[in-house]
Amino acid sequence: SIPMSYFAGLGAASKNGVLVKGGNYLEALSKAGVMVFDKTGTLTEGQFKVYDIITTNGIDKETLVKFTAYVESFSTHPIAVSIVKEYGRETNKENIKNYKETRGKGVEADVEGMHIASGNSTFLKEKGIDIKESEEAGTIVYTAIDGKYAGYIIIKDIIKKDAKAAVEGLYQLGMNSIVMLTGDRKVTAHTVAHELGIENYKYGLLPNQKVEEVEILMKHKGEKKLVFVGDGINDAPVLARADVGVAMGGVGSDAAIEAADVVIMNDEPSKLIYAIKIAKATKNIVR
Ligand code: ADP
Numbered sequence: 281s282i283p284m285s286y287f288a289g290l291g292a293a294s295k296n297g298v299l300v301k302g303g304n305y306l307e308a309l310s311k312a313g314v315m316v317f318d319k320t321g322t323l324t325e326g327q328f329k330v331y332d333i334i335t336t337n338g339i340d341k342e343t344l345v346k347f348t349a350y351v352e353s354f355s356t357h358p359i360a361v362s363i364v365k366e367y368g369r370e371t372n373k374e375n376i377k378n379y380k381e382t383r384g385k386g387v388e389a390d391v392e393g394m395h396i397a398s399g400n401s402t403f404l405k406e407k408g409i410d411i412k413e414s415e416e417a418g419t420i421v422y423t424a425i426d427g428k429y430a431g432y433i434i435i436k437d438i439i440k441k442d443a444k445a446a447v448e449g450l451y452q453l454g455m456n457s458i459v460m461l462t463g464d465r466k467v468t469a470h471t472v473a474h475e476l477g478i479e480n481y482k483y484g485l486l487p488n489q490k491v492e493e494v495e496i497l498m499k500h501k502g503e504k505k506l507v508f509v510g511d512g513i514n515d516a517p518v519l520a521r522a523d524v525g526v527a528m529g530g531v532g533s534d535a536a537i538e539a540a541d542v543v544i545m546n547d548e549p550s551k552l553i554y555a556i557k558i559a560k561a562t563k564n565i566v567r
Pocket residue numbers: 318319320321352355357359360383384385386387398399400419420421461462463464465485486487513514
């Protein structure tokens with residue numbers, strides 16, 4: 281049977297907006313040593329804003345935004361949401377056929393009879409599109425219309441207000457390492473990691489590569505436990521693989537909340553400090 285104090289711990293956590301799905305996860309949290317964060321939606325707001333639109337090959341900005349918004353209109357990725365918002369009008373779904381999303385890369389569909397592909401540079405290159413890569417900071421979404429490169433949209437995300445305090449507090453709680461994993465590009469990953477004081481980060485990772493990275497870290501964690509914190513977009517398998525999977529409850533999908541062991545209801549990463557403190561206190565009562 282579960283000791284009473286675990287119930288008290290679970291109750292205290294839930295009162296503060298941290299849902300822990302069992303005493304065993306509190307126990308694991310009390311031994312947390314490796315903290316792995318997803319970037320988008322976890323350390324950053326995941327609410328992108330269009331920052332600049334650069335066209336080429338005789339395409340105008342309105343056309344680029346329109347076709348990118350159309351091809352993105354079935355995607356729930358924060359990148360997609362921001363571009364549809366920039367377009368500002370309803371997309372006529374009847375004119376979108378053969379939609380396909382490649383996770384961690386981009387989307388494609390036939391729009392008004394033309395094949396549209398939008399996504400990162402790897403995605404467009406794989407489709408044989410000759411693009412000129414942008415070095416600008418931010419997340420870059422390249423678009424091709426009917427096999428011809430049409431330009432790119434620069435979108436930017438902001439770091440969550442409490443993310444730096446979360447990282448500092450976790451180091452103070454004695455984490456051996458804090459790692460950030462992202463599918464985004466090097467410049468963006470570097471900017472975020474540097475600003476937050478995270479020394480270890482890996483960028484350009486596909487969803488399955490995030491799982492592989494966590495598996496490597498799991499092998500080297502020693503006695504300590506590995507905690508993965510994500511928003512559930514493209515990282516549900518990682519949530520399941522960690523000793524403790526923590527999902528952001530606000531932006532996370534139902535599937536992510538289901539897959540997670542711990543849910544932070546208001547999406548503030550600093551709640552982790554709180555959860556670990558409760559976990560440690562609970563453990564002391566039991567012993
Ligand atoms: P993160 O690891 O930062 O949470 P993701 O794994 O969700 O990021 O995505 C990685 C990269 O794949 C994005 O930075 C973007 O370049 C590209 N990408 C993913 N989904 C889309 C989409 N719907 N539209 C355009 N690009 C996308």
